[in-house]
Structure formats: C-alpha cells, structure tokens
Amino acid sequence: MADGPAGATPPDAGGGDGDTPLARSASPIEFRLDTASGVPTYLQLVHQVEHALRLGYLKPGDQLPKVRDAVASLAINPNTVLKAYKELETKGLAVGRPGQGTFVQATLSQVALPELATLRRSLLAWLGTADAAGLDEDGIVALFTSALRDFFERRGAPGRRGTSDSQKEGVA
Amino acid sequence: MNVIETSGLGKRYGSTWALRNFTVAVPAGHVAALVGPNGAGKTTLLNLAVGLARPTAGAVNVLGGEPAGSPAALDGIAFVAQDAPLYKNLPAADMLQLTGNLNRRFDHGYAQERLAELGIPLKRRAGKLSGGQQAQLALTLALARRPRLLVLDEPLANLDPLARHDFMGMVLAAAAEDGMSVVLSSHVLAELERVADYLILVSGGRVQVAGEVDELLARHRVLTGPAAEAGRIAQRLSVVHARRAEAQAHLLVRTGGPGDPVPPGWEAHPVSVEELVLAYLREPGAAALPGPARTQKAEPTEVSR
Amino acid sequence: MITLNTPAPARRDTTPPPVPWRRLTWVSWRQYRMSAAGAAAFLGVLALYLLIMGLRIRGAYAAVADCSLSAPGKRCVGAFLLFDNDYFLIAETSAAVLLAVPALAGVFAGAPILARELDSGTFRFAWTQGAGRTRPTLARLALPALTLTAAAAAFSQLFGWFFYPFFAGREFAQASAFAPIYFTLTGIAFAAWTLTAFAIGALAGVLIRRAVPAMAAALAAWSGLLLATLLFLRRHYEAPLTTRTGQTSPSSWVISNWWTGPNGHRVTSENQIIAILNGGPHPGYTQWTIYQPATRYWHFQLIEGGWLLALSLLLIAATIWMVRRRAA
Numbered sequence: 085m086a087d088g089p090a091g092a093t094p095p096d097a098g099g100g101d102g103d104t105p106l107a108r109s110a111s112p113i114e115f116r117l118d119t120a121s122g123v124p125t126y127l128q129l130v131h132q133v134e135h136a137l138r139l140g141y142l143k144p145g146d147q148l149p150k151v152r153d154a155v156a157s158l159a160i161n162p163n164t165v166l167k168a169y170k171e172l173e174t175k176g177l178a179v180g181r182p183g184q185g186t187f188v189q190a191t192l193s194q195v196a197l198p199e200l201a202t203l204r205r206s207l208l209a210w211l212g213t214a215d216a217a218g219l220d221e222d223g224i225v226a227l228f229t230s231a232l233r234d235f236f237e238r239r240g241a242p243g244r245r246g247t248s249d250s251q252k253e254g255v256a
Numbered sequence: 257m258n259v260i261e262t263s264g265l266g267k268r269y270g271s272t273w274a275l276r277n278f279t280v281a282v283p284a285g286h287v288a289a290l291v292g293p294n295g296a297g298k299t300t301l302l303n304l305a306v307g308l309a310r311p312t313a314g315a316v317n318v319l320g321g322e323p324a325g326s327p328a329a330l331d332g333i334a335f336v337a338q339d340a341p342l343y344k345n346l347p348a349a350d351m352l353q354l355t356g357n358l359n360r361r362f363d364h365g366y367a368q369e370r371l372a373e374l375g376i377p378l379k380r381r382a383g384k385l386s387g388g389q390q391a392q393l394a395l396t397l398a399l400a401r402r403p404r405l406l407v408l409d410e411p412l413a414n415l416d417p418l419a420r421h422d423f424m425g426m427v428l429a430a431a432a433e434d435g436m437s438v439v440l441s442s443h444v445l446a447e448l449e450r451v452a453d454y455l456i457l458v459s460g461g462r463v464q465v466a467g468e469v470d471e472l473l474a475r476h477r478v479l480t481g482p483a484a485e486a487g488r489i490a491q492r493l494s495v496v497h498a499r500r501a502e503a504q505a506h507l508l509v510r511t512g513g514p515g516d517p518v519p520p521g522w523e524a525h526p527v528s529v530e531e532l533v534l535a536y537l538r539e540p541g542a543a544a545l546p547g548p549a550r551t552q553k554a555e556p557t558e559v560s561r
Numbered sequence: 562m563i564t565l566n567t568p569a570p571a572r573r574d575t576t577p578p579p580v581p582w583r584r585l586t587w588v589s590w591r592q593y594r595m596s597a598a599g600a601a602a603f604l605g606v607l608a609l610y611l612l613i614m615g616l617r618i619r620g621a622y623a624a625v626a627d628c629s630l631s632a633p634g635k636r637c638v639g640a641f642l643l644f645d646n647d648y649f650l651i652a653e654t655s656a657a658v659l660l661a662v663p664a665l666a667g668v669f670a671g672a673p674i675l676a677r678e679l680d681s682g683t684f685r686f687a688w689t690q691g692a693g694r695t696r697p698t699l700a701r702l703a704l705p706a707l708t709l710t711a712a713a714a715a716f717s718q719l720f721g722w723f724f725y726p727f728f729a730g731r732e733f734a735q736a737s738a739f740a741p742i743y744f745t746l747t748g749i750a751f752a753a754w755t756l757t758a759f760a761i762g763a764l765a766g767v768l769i770r771r772a773v774p775a776m777a778a779a780l781a782a783w784s785g786l787l788l789a790t791l792l793f794l795r796r797h798y799e800a801p802l803t804t805r806t807g808q809t810s811p812s813s814w815v816i817s818n819w820w821t822g823p824n825g826h827r828v829t830s831e832n833q834i835i836a837i838l839n840g841g842p843h844p845g846y847t848q849w850t851i852y853q854p855a856t857r858y859w860h861f862q863l864i865e866g867g868w869l870l871a872l873s874l875l876l877i878a879a880t881i882w883m884v885r886r887r888a889a
C-alpha cells in the first residue's frame with residue numbers, strides 16, 4: 085500500500101493555480117474527521133469509505149485518497165490511514181497497488197430485501213418490548229449502543245473470528 | 257529498529273536528577289509522543305537523544321544503535337528545539353543556504369516549495385516573522401534534511417490552532433512519504449490521539465507509561481459500577497485510578513485485553529488517550545511498561561478518596 | 562504492527578564524510594557580514610586618518626630635515642618646534658588610541674561568536690546539524706581570526722609608515738620603535754596581540770555564555786596580559802645589557818637608568834641629578850643604563866609574536882574543546 089515515490093509530484097498537482105483544491109486530489113472522495121464522536125479514527129475512515137460506496141460517490145476502480153494527502157489535510161497519524169486501508173482490504177472492499185495507491189475493488193454486499201424486512205420487523209418488536217419496560221428513547225439508544233459495541237468486540241471484525249475460533253476467513 | 261533506545265539513562269544537574277533509571281525503546285516508523293508534567297524530564301530526554309547533553313549514567317543510542325551525538329546520529333536526526341531557534345538576523349533564504357551547508361543531505365526544492373506554500377517570504381529576516389512562521393521555517397529546515405528521525409520539543413506551544421494543524425499536517429505528511437519517525441513532546445493531549453501511535457509518559461524523571469497507543473488503549477478500560485463493590489474489584493483487577501462518588505465509582509483498570517470479562521453489574525467503557533494520560537499523571541505510583549519483566553503491579557494507592 | 566512500506570532509500574552504514582570547509586566558511590561569512598562591514602568601515606576611517614596625518618607629519622619632517630640641532634636658524638627652530646611638540650603629541654596620542662584597537666576588535670569579534678550562540682539558544686539548532694560542532698565552530702572562528710590578524714598586520718605597517726619620522730634616528734628623533742608601546746604597535750607584535758585578543762574573547766564567550774560579560778572579562782584579561790608583558794615579561798626575553806657610558810642608540814630600549822655617587826650609592830635626590838646634568842664634569846658620578854640594544858628588536862618581535870601565537874592557538878583549542886564538552 086505504498087504511495088508513489090517520495091517527492092514525485094505530478095506536474096498539475098499542487099495548489100499552484102488558484103482554484104484547484106478539488107483538482108488536487110486524485111480520489112473522488114475526501115476524508116473528514118469527527119473528533120467528538122468517540123469512534124476511533126481509523127474506523128471513521130473505514131465507515132466513510134463504506135458510506136461513500138453505498139451512496140455512489142465511489143465506484144470500483146476509483147482511487148482512495150493517498151495516505152500522504154489524507155494525513156496532511158487531517159493531521160492524523162499515517163499508520164491510522166494504513167490501518168483503515170488494511171481493514172478495507174480485509175473486508176475485500178479495496179486493494180493496494182504498490183507504487184500507485186489504494187483502489188476500490190468491490191461494492192458492499194447487499195443484504196437481500198426480504199431479509200432486511202424480517203430484520204426490521206424483529207427490531208420493531210424488540211422496541212415495543214423495551215418501550216413497555218419503561219425505557220425512553222435515550223435509554224434505548226444507550227442500551228443498544230453498548231450492546232452493539234460489546235457484540236463486535238467479542239466477535240472481532242467481519243472476516244476475522246474471535247480468539248476462540250482458530251479458523252481464518254476472508255480475503256487472503 | 258529502535259529510533260531511540262535508552263538503558264538506565266540518568267542525567268543530573270547539580271544535585272538534582274532530571275532523569276533517573278530511564279529505560280525505553282521507541283520503535284521506528286512511529287510517531288511517538290512524550291508527555292508529562294513540566295519539569296518531568298522531557299526536554300532533558302530529548303536533549304540527550306539529539307546529543308546536546310551527555311548522560312550522567314546509563315546510555316542512549318539512536319537510529320538502531322548509533323551513540324547519541326555521533327556523526328551518524330547527527331546526520332540522521334533533525335531537531336527543532338522549543339521556541340524554534342533560528343538566527344534572527346538572517347533572512348529565510350540564508351537560513352536555507354546555511355542549513356544546506358551544514359548537512360550532507362538537503363532538499364532545496366522541497367524547502368522552497370514548502371515556504372512558498374506557507375507564504376513565508378524568503379527575503380525577510382527570520383526575527384521579523386510571526387511565531388507561527390518561525391516554527392514553520394524551523395520545521396521546513398528540519399524536514400528538508402530528509403532525516404530518519406524528527407525530534408520536536410513542544411513544537412506547538414506558540415501556535416494558533418490553524419498553525420498547529422498545518423504544522424502537524426506537514427510533519428505527518430513527511431512521515432507518510434519517507435517513512436520518517438517522529439518523537440515529539442507535547443502538552444496538548446487532545447491532539448495526541450490523532451497524531452501519536454506510541455506513547456511515553458514521563459513523570460518525576462522516570463518512565464511511567466511506554467507502549468503502542470493501540471495496545472495501551474486495548475489494555476485499559478473504565479469500569480463503572482456500584483461504589484460499594486469498588487474495593488472488591490480493586491483486589492482482583494489492577495486499578496490505575498479510581499473516582500468515587502457515594503453510589504457510583506469509575507475505575508480505570510488495566511486488563512489483559514478486550515476479551516476480558518466485565519464484572520457482573522459493571523459497565524465497561526473504552527478509554528481515550530487523554531483519559532489514560534490524566535489517570536496515570538494523577539497516580540505517580542502506577543506504571544504501564546512493555547515486557548513481562550517490567551509490568552509492575554500497581555501499588556495499593558489505587559482506590560483513592 | 563503495521564509499518565509503512567515505502568521504498569527505503571539507500572542508507573549509508575558508515576560514518577558520513579566531513580562537510581567541506583568552503584561551505585562552512587560561507588556560513589561564518591553570512592552570519593557576520595553586518596558586523597564585518599561595520600568593523601571595516603571603522604578601520605577604514607582610522608586608516609584614512611593615519612594616512613592624512615601621516616602625510617602632514619612627513620611634510621613637517623621634510624621642513625626640519627635640512628636643519629640640524631647644532632646650527633638652528635630661525636626657520637629651523639619654528640619648524641622643529643612644530644614637528645617636535647605639536648605633531649609628536651598627535652602621533653603619540655594616535656599610538657595610544659591604536660593600542661586599544663586590537664583589544665576592541667578581538668574582544669568584540671571573538672566573544673559574541675559563541676556567547677550569542679549559547680545565550681540566544683541557537684546552539685540547539687547549530688549543534689544538531691549533520692556537520693557536528695567542531696568543524697563549523699572552527700570555521701566560524703577561523704574566518705574572523707584570519708581577517709582580523711591580516712587587518713592588524715596591515716595596520717602595523719601603516720603605523721610604521723605613519724610614525725617613521727619620529728623613529729628616523731636622527732639627532733632629533735623622539736622615539737624608539739623598541740619602546741614598550743611602539744614595540745607593540747610595530748613589527749608582528751600588533752597582529753599577534755590582535756589574534757590573542759580574539760582568542761581570549763572566543764574562550765570567554767564559551768565559558769561565560771553571555772556576550773557583554775564575556776566581552777568585559779576578555780578585555781580585562783587581555784589588558785592584564787599586555788600590562789604584564791610591558792612591565793615584566795618583555796624585558797627578560799634576553800638578559801638586558803648594562804652600560805655606564807650613558808650612550809645608547811636612539812632605537813634601543815632603555816629599561817631604566819640611574820645615577821650613583823662617589824660612594825657607590827644611588828643618587829635619589831632629583832636636584833642633584835639636575836645639577837649633574839646641567840653642570841660640568843661630575844667625577845665619581847656614574848650613570849647606569851639598563852637597556853636592550855636596537856639590534857635585538859626583531860629578535861624580540863619574533864619571540865613575542867611566537868609565544869602570543871602559541872597562546873592564541875592554545876586558547877582556540879581550549880575553546881573548541883569546551884564547545885565539544887558543553888552540555889545543554
């Protein structure tokens with residue numbers, strides 16, 4: 085996942101001509117950082133890529149922002165960006181080409197519509213139970229967020245199982 | 257390779273030990289943050305690492321085994337001291353020439369590009385530039401040397417928020433491009449989380465915490481639960497710092513990892529770098545050091561108040 | 562742990578070779594351009610003064626040259642008095658002033674080099690560059706040292722020219738080049754004393770770390786050394802000669818003389834001495850003179866220049882050694 089050779093700048097990159105903040109980045113998207121969210125930085129980047137994929141800002145073959153550019157504009161640690169890109173690689177969403185950058189490889193797998201509908205129904209049922217128990221909206225959100233975090237912590241990231249499981253899944 | 261490696265390092269000024277029995281190994285390819293209260297020994301450590309001071313006891317090696325201050329060390333390390341010292345009566349162009357003459361490696365093109373981008377006039381005397389511009393100039397000179405290690409002593413102290421952002425952006429971009437390692441001392445805890453991936457907490461001239469940020473955060477958590485049970489928890493787990501009200505207590509504990517079970521009736525929350533640092537600063541007796549030989553069971557100051 | 566896998570640039574494993582001297586000298590030049598210009602201006606004015614005054618003195622001397630003391634015409638007396646009183650006074654004063662120049666030059670040039678570096682904190686920049694401490698410091702000391710020494714040598718030549726009419730050795734010559742102050746201003750001594758002032762300044766700068774106290778200390782030390790040399794040291798480079806004839810060459814250095822009476826004791830009363838000098842023959846009274854003969858002038862110059870040079874080199878070596886050892 086190396087960036088291009090150090091110091092090599094394409095002739096038309098760099099903000100020399102005035103109106104080119106958009107023209108500078110070779111990637112369709114730019115990252116932003118939400119310092120107040122409490123979500124780890126690298127995860128924010130991963131989510132932003134996934135979100136961009138869902139919304140169509142990114143298509144397979146597009147280049148993700150260069151590590152150097154993301155780092156310079158956000159003032160974050162380069163390893164954070166590398167970690168995010170590695171995560172995307174593990175999820176199969178991106179692939180790194182040495183000397184060129186990191187590129188989008190696939191779209192997010194869509195969950196089938198009937199399955200979505202089932203999930204939504206069971207969720208509404210649960211919400212009804214919670215409401216009957218006396219939980220208000222904030223209480224529901226707190227409980228859900230905490231359970232969500234616990235779940236994924238124990239489970240490990242998608243594509244990798246927890247420590248109890250010795251099998252390894254996902255993109256090699 | 258370790259960019260800075262000390263063993264039993266000590267430095268005494270007069271009758272005071274600024275650093276004592278200081279052992280740390282900062283790996284390459286990281287941005288390491290050196291934090292601690294004023295007078296804890298941060299500047300002393302950095303001065304020793306760049307060869308401006310000599311140890312009273314122990315040793316410090318840099319860039320994979322070179323003695324600090326040796327020609328190879330000086331060649332590979334660029335240092336920006338506190339308040340970004342420059343020759344105030346020389347214009348920026350002369351500072352560039354001067355630095356180029358004092359080093360084997362100097363990228364004039366890069367330096368001029370950066371200064372142009374930052375809007376720093378080449379003909380104006382360094383003393384007439386603003387504080388932020390002086391810091392940027394000093395940093396440009398350091399980065400143009402293409403060092404393997406960049407050492408910054410409180411670089412952000414005199415900078416406004418925008419200047420701070422641009423300064424760190426420049427440092428990190430260089431780290432991304434060249435694989436340069438960075439060691440910086442800072443007070444600004446909030447920004448460390450985004451910037452640093454290795455943390456060294458210095459307190460009272462000694463290392464209190466040292467390790468990769470990810471690992472430190474993975475091995476600490478805050479347990480929130482009934483104050484009455486706090487004592488019992490403290491006996492089973494390694495509590496770094498406790499905050500107690502009448503009914504509720506927050507315990508910042510050290511764990512084996514994220515998979516560790518949460519005591520029933522308690523909630524676990526992840527810890528931020530800022531919270532971690534503050535907790536350890538409040539408990540000088542506690543420590544979190546890498547390696548099995550070094551982990552100390554926190555002394556029984558844990559459940560305070 | 563994720564690490565950046567950027568292509569690693571080829572790194573040398575051996576100690577890097579030293580940085581070239583010419584570039585380091587440029588460093589030195591760039592930093593002190595301004596003060597060098599100021600010093601050059603000052604010295605230029607001084608040189609101009611010596612030149613103009615020197616020409617006028619020579620004019621006056623030429624006016625007196627044809628006359629001799631034994632047969633003064635009216636015109637001669639006037640010209641002679643002008644030469645002897647007015648111009649000599651000016652020349653003497655100039656000489657005394659000129660003596661301060663190496664002190665000031667050396668001290669003002671030498672002390673601030675390292676003192677300001679340490680005081681302002683720029684050593685934290687300068688001593689962490691790839692070139693290290695020793696070579697850049699040497700270059701930064703060498704350029705001003707050599708320039709100052711060369712300028713001083715030129716000035717002592719100019720002074721020699723300026724003062725020549727008074728050294729000329731004719732019957733009405735007033736001064737000996739061997740005399741304490743003039744000896745210091747001529748030959749190679751002037752250049753050597755300037756270099757020494759610089760070296761003392763440099764060492765003071767690195768020891769005291771603040772420019773003004775270092776300058777003051779250096780000035781005091783240099784003045785002390787000069788005084789000690791003039792009063793004690795110089796006369797012993799070679800054992801002085803003693804004569805009872807009372808006749809010594811005008812270009813010799815009379816260290817002391819006294820009269821003894823018939824009883825062999827020293828004549829202390831001034832009135833007696835005046836009486837002897839004014840009166841006729843004085844049997845039993847002898848004038849003793851301790852002196853260094855004029856022929857030894859250059860020998861003494863070499864001795865003094867030699868030990869001053871050795872001292873300067875020692876001081877500069879000590880300065881460099883202190884720079885290497887100085888810890889933050």
